[in-house]
Amino acid sequence: MKTINKDEALVMMTNLCARQEKCTSEVIQKLKTLGVSQNNIDEIIDYLIDNNYIDLKRYCTSFVNDKLKFNKWGKNKIRYELRSKNIDSSIIEQAISQIDETEYKDLQISELTKKMKTIEDADKQKIYSKLFNFATSRGYSTDIIKYILNNKQSNTLEDD
DSSP states (O other), rough: OOOOOHHHHHHHHHHHHHHOOHHHHHHHHHHHHHHOOHHHHHHHHHHHHHHHHHHHHHHHHHHHHHIIIIIIHHHHHHHHHHTTOOOOOOHHHHHHHTSSSHHHHHHHHHHHHHHHHHHHOOOHHHHHHHHHHHHHTTOOOOHHHHHHHOOOOOOOOOOG
């Protein structure tokens, strides 16, 4: 594998960060795969942060919005993924606090309703279990899961 020099790596990373939001750990990983030395990685990261190519608050806000809108993830899964990128909890919580609670609850209801329609089991306990597993895998909180499932089951399943 050919290693690249610091200047080439800097140009590559500024172009990358200008096109798409990246966090520090993603850029570090990319630089390591390119064979850049640790000293040069540190200097490049400092430059990118100082020149606003990397902004963790902006990254988190974008990540939260994208994962909610496109992936229909819940707060717990978003929080977990951001922590896995070594982002400070206070920055994560600030971005998550910007989620509109009404829209968030509507999203969860919509996703669970869609999933419920795909379950062909007649046993209410199995339906509840499958929906609960689906919802937790999406990162929805257990309180809202129980509320939604109890209301949906009493409204939808007993009409059958």
